Structures are given as C-alpha cells and as structure tokens.
Amino acid sequence: MARTTGSDGEKTEAAVREAAVSLIARLGYEAMSMRQLAAEVGVQAAALYRYFPTKEDLLFTLMREHMEGLLNAWEAARPASADPVTRLAAYVENHIAFHIERRHATHVSNMELRSLSHERLTQILKMRTAYEKELRTILRDGAEAGAFEIDDTGLTAMALIQMMTGVIVWFRPGERLSLAEVTASYLSMTMRLVGATISHGTARPSGRAGDAVAL
Amino acid sequence: MARTTGSDGEKTEAAVREAAVSLIARLGYEAMSMRQLAAEVGVQAAALYRYFPTKEDLLFTLMREHMEGLLNAWEAARPASADPVTRLAAYVENHIAFHIERRHATHVSNMELRSLSHERLTQILKMRTAYEKELRTILRDGAEAGAFEIDDTGLTAMALIQMMTGVIVWFRPGERLSLAEVTASYLSMTMRLVGATISHGTARPSGRAGDAVAL
Structure with missing residues (x-):
C-alpha cells in the first residue's frame, strides 16, 4: 500500500501498464480481469482502481x-x-x-x-x-x-x-x-x-x- | 434437439461456426464461453459439445x-x-x-x-x-x-x-x-x-x- 504514493506510485502505475499490455496481448482485453492484473503486479485489486477507476x-x-x-x-x-x-x-x-x-x-x-x-x-x-x-x-x-x-x-x-x-x-x-x-x-x-x-x-x-x- | 441429426445437424454445425466467428471477433476467444455461444445459436450447451468436444x-x-x-x-x-x-x-x-x-x-x-x-x-x-x-x-x-x-x-x-x-x-x-x-x-x-x-x-x-x- 505504501507503494501507491509519490514516485513509488508512479512506479506501480508503470508496472500496471506494462503488465496490462502483456496480459491483454496474451488473453485479450475482455478476458483479462482487474483481479488477475493486480495479482500479476503484486498489489490489491483496490489499488489498481486508484490509478484506473475502470x-x-x-x-x-x-x-x-x-x-x-x-x-x-x-x-x-x-x-x-x-x-x-x-x-x-x-x-x-x-x-x-x-x-x-x-x-x-x-x-x-x-x-x-x-x-x-x-x-x-x-x-x-x-x-x-x-x-x-x-x-x-x-x-x-x-x-x-x-x-x-x-x-x-x-x-x-x-x-x-x-x-x-x-x-x-x-x-x-x-x-x-x-x-x-x-x-x-x-x-x-x-x-x-x-x-x-x-x-x-x-x-x-x-x-x-x-x-x-x-x- | 431434433436438429442435431442428419442435414439439420449440418445446419446447426454451420450456424455454430458462423456465430462463433462473429462472437470471437467481437469478444476474443478467451472471453467467449460455450454457454454464450449456445445461447446465440439457440441450442443447449450440451449440443455444442457433440460437434466440438472442446x-x-x-x-x-x-x-x-x-x-x-x-x-x-x-x-x-x-x-x-x-x-x-x-x-x-x-x-x-x-x-x-x-x-x-x-x-x-x-x-x-x-x-x-x-x-x-x-x-x-x-x-x-x-x-x-x-x-x-x-x-x-x-x-x-x-x-x-x-x-x-x-x-x-x-x-x-x-x-x-x-x-x-x-x-x-x-x-x-x-x-x-x-x-x-x-x-x-x-x-x-x-x-x-x-x-x-x-x-x-x-x-x-x-x-x-x-x-x-x-x-
């Protein structure tokens, strides 16, 4: 959770984007869940929604x-x-x-x-x-x-x-x-x-x- | 159910293929479920598996x-x-x-x-x-x-x-x-x-x- 503020927050956001590109390329956007993405990045699903509300x-x-x-x-x-x-x-x-x-x-x-x-x-x-x-x-x-x-x-x-x-x-x-x-x-x-x-x-x-x- | 034999069966299989192409193009293969496909064609999910076991x-x-x-x-x-x-x-x-x-x-x-x-x-x-x-x-x-x-x-x-x-x-x-x-x-x-x-x-x-x- 500490990772969601300041430059750690930026790092998390970048990690989310990178993992999302790779998951969507592999599974397709409709098949990827935010839960799956959170697990890939190693954060709680709720943390994702701070960066990307939907x-x-x-x-x-x-x-x-x-x-x-x-x-x-x-x-x-x-x-x-x-x-x-x-x-x-x-x-x-x-x-x-x-x-x-x-x-x-x-x-x-x-x-x-x-x-x-x-x-x-x-x-x-x-x-x-x-x-x-x-x-x-x-x-x-x-x-x-x-x-x-x-x-x-x-x-x-x-x-x-x-x-x-x-x-x-x-x-x-x-x-x-x-x-x-x-x-x-x-x-x-x-x-x-x-x-x-x-x-x-x-x-x-x-x-x-x-x-x-x-x- | 009667539609799954003989030429009706062929018609059903063709309908399944056509609906599948259109659903996969829209949602992606991973996101499409066989249940969804069956509903689109108007047959029971079990009927699909006769044509396509997986x-x-x-x-x-x-x-x-x-x-x-x-x-x-x-x-x-x-x-x-x-x-x-x-x-x-x-x-x-x-x-x-x-x-x-x-x-x-x-x-x-x-x-x-x-x-x-x-x-x-x-x-x-x-x-x-x-x-x-x-x-x-x-x-x-x-x-x-x-x-x-x-x-x-x-x-x-x-x-x-x-x-x-x-x-x-x-x-x-x-x-x-x-x-x-x-x-x-x-x-x-x-x-x-x-x-x-x-x-x-x-x-x-x-x-x-x-x-x-x-x-």
Whole structure:
C-alpha cells in the first residue's frame, strides 16, 4: 500500500501498464480481469482502481499513450529537409523501429479498439488520422514535385502502413535478418511502390533502427 | 434437439461456426464461453459439445477451414499461364476478394493463434506456409525470368500479404471506392513494388472481385 504514493506510485502505475499490455496481448482485453492484473503486479485489486477507476480507463490510457508515443517519435525523427524521398525514408524508419520495440502494445492498440466507448474511440482514431495524415502529406508533396508516381494517396498511405506494421507479426530479432536489413529492404520496397524517381535503394537505416536489433 | 441429426445437424454445425466467428471477433476467444455461444445459436450447451468436444476444437476447426478455403480458392483461381505477371495479378485478386468476404474469420485466424495447442498451431502454420510459398514461387520465377526486380523473395511475400490483408481493416463496401477500384489500385502498387517490367497498371479486376462489391 505504501507503494501507491509519490514516485513509488508512479512506479506501480508503470508496472500496471506494462503488465496490462502483456496480459491483454496474451488473453485479450475482455478476458483479462482487474483481479488477475493486480495479482500479476503484486498489489490489491483496490489499488489498481486508484490509478484506473475502470478497466476501460486502463485500456484507453494504454492506447492513448501508444499513439502519443508514436506521434512524439515522429516529431523527433521528422527531418528538416523538404525532400519527399528523405521525409518518406524517415517515416518508414521511424514507423518500423517504433513498432518493433512495442510489439505487444501495437497488438493491443490494433485489436482492442472494439472495446472502447464511442467517445474514446473517436479520440484514438483522431490521433491515428493525424499520424496517417503526415504520411499522406509526404506522398502528396512527392507526387506534386514529380518525385513519386501515385494513383491514390489515401490508399497508398494505408497500404504502406499495413505493410510496415506487419513486420511485428513475423520479425524476431536474432533470426535470418537483422532489423537494419529488414528496414533497408522495406525502404527499398516502399520507394518502388511509390514510384520514386530517385531510388533510395539500400539506404542506410538510422542508428536508432540499428540499435533496436539488440532487443 | 431434433436438429442435431442428419442435414439439420449440418445446419446447426454451420450456424455454430458462423456465430462463433462473429462472437470471437467481437469478444476474443478467451472471453467467449460455450454457454454464450449456445445461447446465440439457440441450442443447449450440451449440443455444442457433440460437434466440438472442446472449445479449442471449435477454434481449430474455424482456423483450418479458413486456410483450406483460402488454398482451395487459390487452386481454382490459379491461371494456366506461366507468365509471372499474370500469376501475381491472380494471386492479388484472389487474396483480396477472399479476405474481404471473410473479414471476421480473417480477424479470428490472425489474432487467436495464441490459443491453439502447439500441435494444432503447427498444422495451421504449415497451411499458411504452403499458401505463402505459392506467392514466393511466383516472385522467384518472375525474378529469374527478369520480369521482376526483387531483393528478398521471403520479405517481399510477407510485405505483400500484410499489405493486402490490411484492406479488411479499413475497407467498407459502399464508401469512396468500390472493391474493384481498390483491387485495381493494389494491383498497380504490387506491380510497382516488385519492379514489374510489364506494368499491370489499371488491370481489370476479375468478375469475382467485382461481384463482391455487392457484399
């Protein structure tokens, strides 16, 4: 109980979030009980409700933080350059690196939208739309500048995002390919898919993407 | 009770499978109870166990039938032509049409693998591998014939499958684009992604894909 105040409280809250992501990824949100989660963290169920008054508050917090993290990561990775190829490459590298490091949270964010209330679902979808719009803007700028050849900007953005997020389904560190190699390959496929006139080819993935191989 | 024998029995079994796909897609497999499923179908829980002795038997049946259906659909759609561009186009059209018509079953098949026993998981993964191998073979044949430009056949196959299956997440019939338009756009993105020298461009989707618009 002493752990629920001050920085110990923050630690408990972080432990709850981490355990929840892992339990929901394993059992699904509807099947997970707050009692089970409390046992996993080693606190009383009543303690959980101080941080998350309802189970849905917990789910919403996990999803909101996932999307905030993604938007912040992109804010930090976004290049100063106006060149669409450079911007698209940065978007791809950031997207793959962010999701590979958060396999379970990505899984929860994609699968459990059905369990959010309408109002909260709207909030999460608004953040997703903002993130996807960044990609659509890059694609449109590239098409307008004649750097890309794109039929439908919205469809291309969805196709690229699904293709990239799909990496978490099959990629396992330490197998045939390193994350840097996978990222380079996805960069090259992306540039071909958008008909980039300047092929990014075997682009060097960012240091951050390389670091994540150690996961 | 009379409904559990002969062709009525088959009807009940089909009703159970259909209700199960929809309940699992909504609640998740772990959260769904056999009692709940029986109530949904309008039979006694004991009747369910005649068709599916355990809840996992039911899940396995749903997943196996989904994969068998996909393999059979591809067997029927596979063109006689040896041309890699024609074969790849047929694979894309069949994949998108099949999954759009089975949104919930696809969802269940992708999300609930975690709940299968090791032996049954192996069986399902073997079927998936067989299906993916069909695509890898087309890609490799195309690369060898100089029709495609591909860095990594395995990675390209995964990227394409994730990109195509992703359509079920956002596509809704009756919105901005028809299924035929979406399929044409995905065909064109696919051909660019694999660096096809003969661009399939705005390929005419098959009649089947067109029909599915009425879903």
